[in-house]
Amino acid sequence: MRSDDSGRDPVRTATLEAFADTIIPGERRGPDDRAVAGAASGGGAVASGAIDLLEDPAGGLAEGLDALAMSLNAYAADYAADRGVPLDDDLPPFVALPFEHRSALVGELTAPDHPEKQMWVGLALFSNMAFDSAAHLSTPEALAAGHPGLLSIGYARPDDDGLYRFPSFSYGRQLADVHPDTSPTGSLA
Incomplete structure (x- = not known):
C-alpha cells in the first residue's frame, strides 16, 4: 500500500478505519473498499469522520x-x-479479517480482563464519538454536509439562521423558567 494524496500512511489508515467500522459498521465506499466491511447499510463511523x-x-x-x-x-x-483464518497478504492483517472475526477480536481486546483494555476502549469511544456527536465538526456544518451519524440518530437541525430553537420542549414540558438576563439568541446578557 502506498501513501495517498493526504500524506496518511495507508496501512495505518486502513487498519484504523477497519477498527472504527467494527465499532459502528457502514456500507462500503466502493467495490474495492476492504477497510469498511459493508456489514451495515448507510454510513458508519468511517463515513462519519472517525479518522x-x-x-x-x-x-x-x-x-x-x-x-x-x-x-x-x-x-x-x-x-x-x-x-x-486465512488472510490476504496484500492487506494489513486486521483489514484482512472477515467482519465477524474483527468483531470477535475487538471483543477480546476490550474485555474487562485484557491488560490493554483502556487503549482499545479509548479507540472505540473515539470511533463512536465521530458517529454520534461529530465531535470534530461544527454541528450545523456537519448536518448541512449530511453527516450520517447525526442524521441517523435524528439530531435536530438548526433554524435557517444557524441557531437552535425548540418550539416544543425536548422533554415535552418546560423544565425551568428562562433566566431574565437571557438575550434573544439564548446567551446570558
Whole structure:
C-alpha cells in the first residue's frame, strides 16, 4: 500500500478505519473498499469522520495511532494464526479479517480482563464519538454536509439562521423558567 494524496500512511489508515467500522459498521465506499466491511447499510463511523477525529491532536490519541495500528495488526495476525483464518497478504492483517472475526477480536481486546483494555476502549469511544456527536465538526456544518451519524440518530437541525430553537420542549414540558438576563439568541446578557 502506498501513501495517498493526504500524506496518511495507508496501512495505518486502513487498519484504523477497519477498527472504527467494527465499532459502528457502514456500507462500503466502493467495490474495492476492504477497510469498511459493508456489514451495515448507510454510513458508519468511517463515513462519519472517525479518522479525522482520531488524528485531531486535541483528542490526545493522535501521537499513539501508529503504535495502536501496529499492535492491532499484530493481534490480528496472531488471532488468525490461532484460528486458522486465512488472510490476504496484500492487506494489513486486521483489514484482512472477515467482519465477524474483527468483531470477535475487538471483543477480546476490550474485555474487562485484557491488560490493554483502556487503549482499545479509548479507540472505540473515539470511533463512536465521530458517529454520534461529530465531535470534530461544527454541528450545523456537519448536518448541512449530511453527516450520517447525526442524521441517523435524528439530531435536530438548526433554524435557517444557524441557531437552535425548540418550539416544543425536548422533554415535552418546560423544565425551568428562562433566566431574565437571557438575550434573544439564548446567551446570558
